Amino acid sequence: MMPVSVKFQITLPDDLALALKRAAAKQKVPLAEYIRVAMTERLRRRRATVGDPFASITDLGDAADADLAARVDQILYK
Numbered sequence: 001m002m003p004v005s006v007k008f009q010i011t012l013p014d015d016l017a018l019a020l021k022r023a024a025a026k027q028k029v030p031l032a033e034y035i036r037v038a039m040t041e042r043l044r045r046r047r048a049t050v051g052d053p054f055a056s057i058t059d060l061g062d063a064a065d066a067d068l069a070a071r072v073d074q075i076l077y078k
Contacts, residue, residue, distance in 0.1 A: 012020070024034035
């Protein structure tokens with residue numbers, strides 16, 4: 001089963017739109033992907049501040065640069 005996607009239309013200030021476009025270009029990813037990743041990270045950080053003690057480490061194992069064994073103390077005892 002394919003995941004369901006929802007399309008949004010938003011209006012951004014010119015400076016924010018330009019900053020997003022530049023950041024996406026610098027990382028060589030499509031603008032939509034850059035915005036999705038940024039929003040996901042923001043929501044993950046927010047969950048960490050509202051009572052989920054493990055939200056900040058959710059999905060770390062999926063990160064391309066994850067070396068959990070070497071960073072376990074740093075991750076758990078920030």
